[in-house]
Amino acid sequence: xxxxxxxxxxxxxxxxxxxxxxxxxxxxxxxxxxxxxxxxxxxxxxxxxxxxxxxxxxxxxxxxxxxxxxxxxxxxxxxxxxxxxxxxxxxxxxxxxxxxxxxxxxxxxxxxxxxxxxxxxxxxxxxxxxxxxxxxxxxxxxxxxxxxxxxxxxxxxxxxxxxxxxxxxxxxxxxxxxxxxxxxxxxxxxxxxxxxxxxxxxx
Numbered sequence: 001x002x003x004x005x006x007x008x009x010x011x012x013x014x015x016x017x018x019x020x021x022x023x024x025x026x027x028x029x030x031x032x033x034x035x036x037x038x039x040x041x042x043x044x045x046x047x048x049x050x051x052x053x054x055x056x057x058x059x060x061x062x063x064x065x066x067x068x069x070x071x072x073x074x075x076x077x078x079x080x081x082x083x084x085x086x087x088x089x090x091x092x093x094x095x096x097x098x099x100x101x102x103x104x105x106x107x108x109x110x111x112x113x114x115x116x117x118x119x120x121x122x123x124x125x126x127x128x129x130x131x132x133x134x135x136x137x138x139x140x141x142x143x144x145x146x147x148x149x150x151x152x153x154x155x156x157x158x159x160x161x162x163x164x165x166x167x168x169x170x171x172x173x174x175x176x177x178x179x180x181x182x183x184x185x186x187x188x189x190x191x192x193x194x195x196x197x198x199x200x201x202x203x
Contacts, residue, residue: 006101007134009076009094010203015125018118019081020092022070027079028059030088034110041111045147047170080109080122089113092122094130101137103130107153120153124199127157127186133203137188142181144169154184158194 012021023031035042035052042049054062066077077093090109097104105126107119123141130136143151145164155161161184168181186194 004101004135006073006096006103006136008070008073009129009134011070013078013125013129013201013203015121015199015201017083018089018121019083019085020078020122020125021081023063023066023077023079025060025063027088028056028063030081031063031079031091032056032059034088034090038111041114042108044172045144045150046108047172047174050172050174078126080107080118089118090122092126094126094134098138098140101135102140103134103136103138104140104142105130106141107150114149119150120156121199123153124157124196125201127191127194127196128199128201129203131188131191139186141184142168143184144179145182151182151184154186157186157196158190159184159186160190 012019014020032054035049039049039052042052069075069077075093075095077091079088080090080092081088088110090107090113092105092107095104095106105123107122109119127139130139141154141159142165143154145151161182163183165181165183167178169179171178186196
């Protein structure tokens with residue numbers, strides 16, 4: 001029997017109201033506008049936000065690196081676009097942080113698009129993709145214990161809170177203490193009854 005490995009996820013995933021896809025260089029302006037308009041919202045939770053705002057040239061370089069990482073199976077970063085792709089609503093990804101045959105979902109939503117169920121929809125669809133397209137055996141989500149809104153997403157989708165890991169996340173400000181992480185997980189054998197299955201996608 002051959003060694004089982006994770007498969008590369010699709011570059012483009014569509015739902016009824018969203019497009020998730022690997023960034024293209026021409027998305028730099030959309031990415032910059034989405035982040036610049038949401039810096040104060042993102043800064044408490046996203047360590048990378050302390051380096052914002054970036055120049056347009058820096059965003060182009062960042063996107064180039066995202067595309068390289070996708071192509072080299074390091075991690076899979078997606079933009080969350082409106083259905084007509086005229087607006088970036090946030091970012092997400094499948095990350096190889098949890099060991100063999102495991103993927104971790106991360107997400108952020110721009111401040112004027114909160115409370116519309118976007119992060120829940122994206123998380124459900126990426127969990128389906130991880131199991132159905134990539135052949136993962138587990139999917140994880142790590143959440144800062146202070147971020148109650150974000151922690152509600154895996155709970156709603158049937159993930160199990162396995163525990164809280166000490167000093168797992170980067171400091172908020174770069175030089176402060178590392179943050180704890182609530183670890184939520186769903187396993188392949190439990191996925192057949194997951195609420196994630198209610199969210200449809202095509203790729």
